[in-house]
Each structure stands twice: as structure tokens, then as C-alpha cells.
Amino acid sequence: MFEVRFHGRGGQGAVMAAQALASAAFQEGNYAVAFPYFGAERRGAPVMAFTRVDKDKIFSKTLIYEPDYIVVLDDKLTGLVDVADGLKDDGMAIINSNAKPEDIELGKSVKCATVDATTVALETLGQPITNSAILGAFAKATGLVSIDSIVAGIMDIFGSRIGEKLAAKNANAAKVAYERTSVGTCKGTMTYEKGGKWLPDYKELPLGLATRPMKTPEGLVGPGSFVDNKTGSWKTFAPVHDPDKCIMCRMCWFYCPDGAIKEVGEGDAKTLEFHLEYCKGCGICANECPKDAIKMER
Amino acid sequence: MDRHQGGETIGITIKTLPEEELFTSGHTACGGCGAPIVVRAAMKILGPNTVTYFPACCLLVFGGTYPHNAFKVPYLHVLFENSAICAAGIKQALNKQGKEDVNVVAFAGDGGTGDIGFQALSGAAERNEDILYICYDNEAYMNTGIQRSGSTPFGAWTTTTPAGTKIGGKELFKKDIPKIMMAHNVPYVATASVGHPADMLRKIEKAKNMKGFRYLQIFAPCPTGWRMDTAKTVEVAKKAVNSGMWTLFEMVDGVITLSVKPKMEPVDDYLKMQGRFRHLTDEQIKIIQGWAYKKNEMDLKFVEAFSEDKKE
Amino acid sequence: MVKRVVTGNYAAAFAAMLARVDVIAAYPITPQTFIVEHLSEFVNDGLLDSAFMRCESEHSAMSACVAASATGVRTYTATASQGLALMHEVLFIAGSAHLPVVMPVVNRTVAGPIGIWAEHNDTMPQRDTGWMQVYVEDNQEVMDMTIQAFKIAEDKRVLLPIMVCLDAFILSHTVEPVDFPDQDKVDKFLPPYRPDHAVLDPKDPMIIGSFSPPEYIQEVRYQTDETMRNALEVVEEVNAEWAKEFGRDYGGLIEEYKTEGADAILITLGTVTSTARDIVDEYRAAGKKVGLVKLRFFRPYPTEAIRKVASKCKAIGVYDRAVSFSAGGPSWIEARNALYGYTIPVINVLAGLGGRDVTEPDIRLMFDKVLEAAEKGEAENEIVWIGTRGVKP
Numbered sequence A: 001m002f003e004v005r006f007h008g009r010g011g012q013g014a015v016m017a018a019q020a021l022a023s024a025a026f027q028e029g030n031y032a033v034a035f036p037y038f039g040a041e042r043r044g045a046p047v048m049a050f051t052r053v054d055k056d057k058i059f060s061k062t063l064i065y066e067p068d069y070i071v072v073l074d075d076k077l078t079g080l081v082d083v084a085d086g087l088k089d090d091g092m093a094i095i096n097s098n099a100k101p102e103d104i105e106l107g108k109s110v111k112c113a114t115v116d117a118t119t120v121a122l123e124t125l126g127q128p129i130t131n132s133a134i135l136g137a138f139a140k141a142t143g144l145v146s147i148d149s150i151v152a153g154i155m156d157i158f159g160s161r162i163g164e165k166l167a168a169k170n171a172n173a174a175k176v177a178y179e180r181t182s183v184g185t186c187k188g189t190m191t192y193e194k195g196g197k198w199l200p201d202y203k204e205l206p207l208g209l210a211t212r213p214m215k216t217p218e219g220l221v222g223p224g225s226f227v228d229n230k231t232g233s234w235k236t237f238a239p240v241h242d243p244d245k246c247i248m249c250r251m252c253w254f255y256c257p258d259g260a261i262k263e264v265g266e267g268d269a270k271t272l273e274f275h276l277e278y279c280k281g282c283g284i285c286a287n288e289c290p291k292d293a294i295k296m297e298r
Numbered sequence B: 001m002d003r004h005q006g007g008e009t010i011g012i013t014i015k016t017l018p019e020e021e022l023f024t025s026g027h028t029a030c031g032g033c034g035a036p037i038v039v040r041a042a043m044k045i046l047g048p049n050t051v052t053y054f055p056a057c058c059l060l061v062f063g064g065t066y067p068h069n070a071f072k073v074p075y076l077h078v079l080f081e082n083s084a085i086c087a088a089g090i091k092q093a094l095n096k097q098g099k100e101d102v103n104v105v106a107f108a109g110d111g112g113t114g115d116i117g118f119q120a121l122s123g124a125a126e127r128n129e130d131i132l133y134i135c136y137d138n139e140a141y142m143n144t145g146i147q148r149s150g151s152t153p154f155g156a157w158t159t160t161t162p163a164g165t166k167i168g169g170k171e172l173f174k175k176d177i178p179k180i181m182m183a184h185n186v187p188y189v190a191t192a193s194v195g196h197p198a199d200m201l202r203k204i205e206k207a208k209n210m211k212g213f214r215y216l217q218i219f220a221p222c223p224t225g226w227r228m229d230t231a232k233t234v235e236v237a238k239k240a241v242n243s244g245m246w247t248l249f250e251m252v253d254g255v256i257t258l259s260v261k262p263k264m265e266p267v268d269d270y271l272k273m274q275g276r277f278r279h280l281t282d283e284q285i286k287i288i289q290g291w292a293y294k295k296n297e298m299d300l301k302f303v304e305a306f307s308e309d310k311k312e
Numbered sequence C: 001m002v003k004r005v006v007t008g009n010y011a012a013a014f015a016a017m018l019a020r021v022d023v024i025a026a027y028p029i030t031p032q033t034f035i036v037e038h039l040s041e042f043v044n045d046g047l048l049d050s051a052f053m054r055c056e057s058e059h060s061a062m063s064a065c066v067a068a069s070a071t072g073v074r075t076y077t078a079t080a081s082q083g084l085a086l087m088h089e090v091l092f093i094a095g096s097a098h099l100p101v102v103m104p105v106v107n108r109t110v111a112g113p114i115g116i117w118a119e120h121n122d123t124m125p126q127r128d129t130g131w132m133q134v135y136v137e138d139n140q141e142v143m144d145m146t147i148q149a150f151k152i153a154e155d156k157r158v159l160l161p162i163m164v165c166l167d168a169f170i171l172s173h174t175v176e177p178v179d180f181p182d183q184d185k186v187d188k189f190l191p192p193y194r195p196d197h198a199v200l201d202p203k204d205p206m207i208i209g210s211f212s213p214p215e216y217i218q219e220v221r222y223q224t225d226e227t228m229r230n231a232l233e234v235v236e237e238v239n240a241e242w243a244k245e246f247g248r249d250y251g252g253l254i255e256e257y258k259t260e261g262a263d264a265i266l267i268t269l270g271t272v273t274s275t276a277r278d279i280v281d282e283y284r285a286a287g288k289k290v291g292l293v294k295l296r297f298f299r300p301y302p303t304e305a306i307r308k309v310a311s312k313c314k315a316i317g318v319y320d321r322a323v324s325f326s327a328g329g330p331s332w333i334e335a336r337n338a339l340y341g342y343t344i345p346v347i348n349v350l351a352g353l354g355g356r357d358v359t360e361p362d363i364r365l366m367f368d369k370v371l372e373a374a375e376k377g378e379a380e381n382e383i384v385w386i387g388t389r390g391v392k393p
Ligand SMILES: Cc1ncc(C[n+]2csc(CCOP(=O)(O)OP(=O)(O)O)c2C)c(N)n1
Pocket: B056, B057, B058, B059, B080, B081, B108, B109, B110, B111, B112, B113, B138, B140, B141, B142, B143, B144, B149
């Protein structure tokens, strides 16, 4: 039996990757299951998916807490989520990154494979969608499934969702990534804020969850407490503001769905502050600015 | 008989909109979502003396997942299809407590409004319950993963109107919920769009200051469900109005005025921006163009028939 | 105190007035309709100062009650049968959010086939919604329990909604003398509702009903379970206080009738209890050792009280006016669950489904079956359908 946990963001296709891996393992005569972390995450939010493979029928219906492998579709997640949490000491991390395995920092030092799946995807698909390429890296790094089976798994799962032609492109992405994967050992130097979840017992929990604003050791809860949720890590592009061009018309401030733009200062000194810790990088501000005073940059 | 009082505005604009956020950052809507633009602005106008209601919809989930919440004002969710009546129940209870000055607002999606929630909506409107009802229209059931609603336009791809080899997208036309609400003869019915902020702010402020049942339907693109660039949310909303795919008007005590005269630009540009229309055939685009012309023609007649000078 | 001859529906409506409810939201359905009509008269005659929301459906009526209760006021509605079924989805919210809505339910058969007469298949399926349920026997009890219901529901240890269940027509449309409690005495018994746990007020913002991950919901379930168990004690206390103030003692969770020295005890609920009292008298006079237990509260379920009863007899019969197909009547299922480990026979007697009259011979047959089981120490048939054509009881 081996267990894999995928880390990605809503919209990156972590679930499809987990399913394609299951299909690949199945085609090699194994029993395999794949499932999402059942959530209601929107596009961009960190998500998880799981694959479990064994020779015999799998009965376990629990989430995976101590995976043998973790697969990370977006290396920015490694600074945010303790992706190696529970990863077995002899396990391995497979990460989409243009860095060498030795330069990757996780919560623990483990065997690590990297591939620049984003570049592979841009070359093969024309889009930065990495869920197929990363499976090629998985095959190469672990040797647990052949690249041919990965191709078959992608054709099976992707094919039924996005059609034969696009699936074939994705299969190709996996093959290219297979060739470009390097394996080494990552650093275990990353530390994570142990924020922890507020988990009061049933007596402390407000009756029926009717909740007033409260400060807990784990942060704010109740009305207005979402300010603690820093959504800025979702972005790929960030707005860069040019105050010289800006006429302080407030259009960007008004349109920003995330309230990430604040007006500061008085009179002539008035300017804008971009709170990148919330900005999701949608680009609306740049698109709507009448003076072209905002540029989106990677 | 005029059923409303109030409706005075001090003319809140983007320049004068308060800085304070009653709907905070940190919410989990997809990047570029149109709905939080509506909600953030509306909460700034409504102010802290407000109680809010939310049905099941994207906004319920991205606005708060226990124990966290983006709203700083009282917040209630009960179910999917009872927004109008729940808001009405809150209002009646507040009145009983002598808190008549509190604004009660329901924010709901197009599905929760015009489909499953329509019975409660119609009932509350008929009884002229003293609430503000804001429907953010993203033209599908987004929360459950992009299924068609009555508000989904002709031709649009959704997961339940897929672009198949035999049938390409939705075969039926968008339900005109605002007109149905007008037929309820409530004090205020208006449409707005995130692409026309000045008009939207004016309407929200006006509705806030009126009494009786007030209905606002605000066009709020969903880049995820419409399969489009997140930066284009506002742009696409503007194009919808300019091409006549979405009309801005308001009805105050039976008098209808057009807020923005549609330029009737060809619909092509609007459709091309969105992946949900990628599969359309020329034939289908023609049908949509025809629909926009016909709708525009009817709207103009409608406005004419219910104009100020036709009022006795 | 005034005594008047009124219907159960009138008593239910009048009790709402005595309880000074703030918000009423309702929708008419036979046989509850008169409750809505009477309330309308009270409001339009200026006797009742409530916001009265004449909704367009029961789903909305219950939604309005939930929202109003969450805003912090006393709320009331009434329904029956299809109306209750339509409310089903909303009932859970009141239970989990701890909103003490009071609702008389006129027990009526749920379609299909469509009918309007008494059956408990409307309220029984709602037992897991987090609502308390009390089944009543006469119009006085309709009045008294509707008022007590507010006190029990609003108790800080409970804070759960409650249904007062009365049989269609047999109570709802039948007149009998009822003592009308004095308003000032009721006011003393039932102070105004001033909640702290759930109040939508901009001066003290609160989120109610937010989307919740699994980390929290199990604790919420436990809260409802615990408060439901707390109600066991509160019901007894409120009953005692009512008895003291108004002179009528209902026994609390259950009422025992001539159970001392009984070999065979029948557990009933609803109006069948009344006729059964006559039969107990008749059988006792004839030297037959029978007794009667009126199960008043079905939620919270009085497990301990039922066990005590079982310890002093040789067989128990449980009457049901509803059936859980292939498994027996719901009241019987619960009684057997409570009596796990007891060795006496516990049989189920089903009668009066769809509103069929439950006659004296029917009830004699019930007692005979329980007596027979008491004598033999076992029952030939555990589930006995009484008065069903083609089925041997
Ligand atoms: C009675 C009921 N049926 C179905 C659902 C599932 N459901 C939740 S939200 C939703 C769609 C919401 O669509 P809309 O109102 O347009 O809001 P959006 O998600 O698009 O913002 C559905 C079908 C539900 N919660 N309750």
C-alpha cells in the first residue's frame, strides 16, 4: 500500500491528478482510490486530494494523515501550508518548482523531486496548468507506476472531462516532465506558524454556533474575523501602483473585490496602499484604472 | 396609491463612499468575483445599523465559514429558498422590539431568488414586507459548481447545459425576474450592474432610504463560471449593458425610467470575452443578437407605457 | 378564571394570546385552520398585539418564526400534516440554533392517500429535528400545555422549540369546557422572553447559522442532545409550578392511571388515552388488573419513567397511531429501546390510522392482548394491527 497527498489550489486540478494516478495504478492491476478533501473552497484557496493504492481491495475510508508521498502543484504553498506534515521519514515530496531539490525548504528534510511543471505546461499546453505534468515527475521519482500507465491514466480521467485531444496534450506534458525531473533531498528548515484551530469543547462553543466577536488564543472568531484570513498567497500576479500617474479617482479602490486597496494620507499627500496580504491578484484594478497607473507583475 | 415613503438620497458616490469595511477582506471568493464588489459597496451604504440575511449561495460560503466571518453586522442564514421571508421575519421582530430604524437586507444569488426562492420572494413582495432584497445575478448556480439557473442566458455553457455535440449550451432564454417583481407593484424595483458603479450606488442608497419591499437585481459576473479572465469582470459587465444583454432601469411607484440607454453594440464582443460562449455557432449568436434587439424594443415600449407623464 | 366551552383550536389560539407572543407566522390547513382564523380575529379586534405574518406557505411561516426568534422575540405558529411536512427542512434550523418556537400541531394523516383525519404520521417523522413534542388529551391540556410550552422551551437549560400535538377533529373541532387562566397569573408564570444566546441586534453583532465545517457540527449535535435531556427535568418543574399556580397536575413527562398493582399496562398517547381510562375503570371493576400510562412527552423521551413503570408490571402494550413500515409503531420502538434488558413482553397495538375511530371494543382488545401476554409471559404477535380488514389481530 502507498498513500499520496496532493496539495494545490482550487482550480488547479489536484483532484483530477489524484484520480489520474489512481487510474494509472489500477491499469497496472492494483486497487486504487482517489478522493478530494471534501470542502467548499473557491478558486485559489489551498486544497488537498488523496490517492491510496494497494494490491488488494482497500477498505479504509479515512483521510490520509501519514502519507508516503506528497505532491505539491504550486511551490508557493510550501511557505504557507505545512505540506510535509505527517509525511513518513522515508517518504518523498514531489514539487512543482524551478528550484533544485536541495534548495527546497519544507518542514522536514526528506527525499525530494522537483520539476518545473509550470514551464512544461506552458510549453505543452499553452497554459500554466500543472496537474498532468506533475504526474510525470511522480512516475520518474517514485518508480511506482510507469510513465505509460500515467499516460493511460491521464487519457482515462482527463479524456472523459476535457476530451481526447486536450487529454493527449496533457499526457505529453507528463512525458516531458518525466524527462526533466531531478531527485535529491530537500532542506527541513521551514517553520510554520502553529496557528492552530479554535476547537473549544461543546460547553465553550457558543450555543448553536450563534457567535459574537471574540478573541481566542487561536485568533479572532465571529463577526468581522475574516480579516485574520490572509488571502494574498492566492495570487500569481500582483498589482504595482505608479503614484505619479494616479489621479486618486478611487476606481480601483471601489472595484477591488477584496478590499485590498486603502486610501491613506490627507489632501495632496493622499495615496493608495495595496494590501498584498489580501490581494488575490485578479487584475481588475489594473484593467479599470483610467490612467494606466497599475501594472500586474509576477 | 404610493406605497413607499422616503427614498431621499444625499447622492453617495465613489468619492464619498465611507472607507470603513463592514464586509472585510479575507473572504474567500474566487479572485475577480463580481459578488463581493456588490456586497462591499452595499454594506458601506447601508452602514452598521443593519441586519443581513444570506441563503445558500457562493456568498454564504465565501462570506463566512465558521468560526470566521467577513460581516461585522448581525448575520443570519437559515436555508436556500427563504431569504425574503427570513428577512421579513427579522424586520417584524425588530419592529416589535422598537428597533424600527434598523435596515434589513437579504443578499441572494439568482437561483435562490428567481428559481427555488421565488415563492417566498413573491409572498414577501405581495405583503410589501419592509425589507431590501438584493439579488446578485451571476447567471447560474455557482456555489454547487456552475449549473444552469432560470437566469442563465441562451447558449451559455454550464455543467447542466454542456456544449455537447447535439445540443450546445442552454436552449432557453434568461428569465426576466425584475419584470416579474415589477408586476408585484412594490415600491421599488431596479436593476444595476457592477460595470456602472455610480448608478448602482445611487440605487442602493435610494432603496435603503425607502420603506416597503425594495428589489434590486445587480449584474455581477463570475469569472470562474463564465470561464473568463478575472481582470475583465467589470469590463464584461459594462459590455453587457452596452450590448443590451442587461438593461438598467428602475421603477418607483409604478413609474419606470431607463437608467442607461443601451447603445446596442453587437453582442459578439460581449460573448467573445467569455469561455461559456466559446462553442456558439453563428446561428446561435444570431439568435442572441435577435433576443437583445427584441428585448430592447420591448423595454423601450415598457418604459414609455409606464413613464411619469402616463401616470394619472 | 373563566370557564368556557371551546374547541381545541380555540384553546391553542387563545393560549398564544395569553403568552403575549410577539410574532406569529402561519398558513391555514385543515384541521388547524381555525387557529389561524381565531388569531386573525384577535389581532383585528385589537385583543392581540402581535405582528401577524400571513405567509404564503408553511415553509415560509416556519422560516419567519425562525428568523424572528433569532432576532430575540417570542414566536408562535401552528400547522398540521402536509404543512408540517413542508416545514421539515426548516424545523432542523430551529432545533440546532436553539430557537424556542412554540407550535401546536393538529395531528392529521399525511398523504397519500390524502385525508384530513387524525394520525400521528405527521409529527412522528419529525422526532429527530431537535423539537420537543408533547401529546395532549383534551382541550384543557391544549390550553395549559401551549402556555407551559413557552416556559419549558425558553428555559435557559433547554432553549429548544416545541410542538404541542393534538388530534385532528377529536380535539381541534370538539368543544368542551376549558378553564381560561387569568392573564395576570399567566404573566407571572411566564415572564417576557429576553434571550442572550441568539439575538440579531446591530448594537451587539452576532453570526447565526454560518456555514460550518465538521470541526464544529458534532459539538452542536451534542448541545442539542444535552439540552433535550435537560428538558426532562424542566418539564417536571414546570408541571409542578403549573399545578401549584393553576391547580392542574399533568404528571409531567408521563401520567400514570391505576398502575398500582397492574399486571398489564397500556402506554398510550393523544386522545386514545381518554377512552382508555374508561376501559381501565371497567376492567378494574371486573377484577382485571390493568393500568394505563399516558406518554405525554415523546421528545425528550422519558426513558427512566418508562423503566419504572415496567418494573412493576408483567406486560406492556404500546399504542401507536403511526407505523414505521416493517418495524412497528414509533412509540413502541422507543419503549422497547428504553426497556432493553427487561424480560417482560412489550407488544405494539396499532389502531386509528388515517383517522379511523378507535372504539371501546378496539381498546378492550388492546388490553386483552396485553393481559394475555402478562399471563403467558410472552406474546404470540409482537405487532398487533387492530381493526384492519383481512388482518387477524
Ligand atoms: C433545498 C436546497 N436545494 C439545493 C441546495 C443546493 N444549493 C446550494 S446553493 C445552490 C445554488 C445557488 O445558486 P445562486 O442562488 O444563483 O447563487 P450562486 O451560488 O450562484 O452565488 C444550490 C443548488 C440547497 N442548499 N438547498
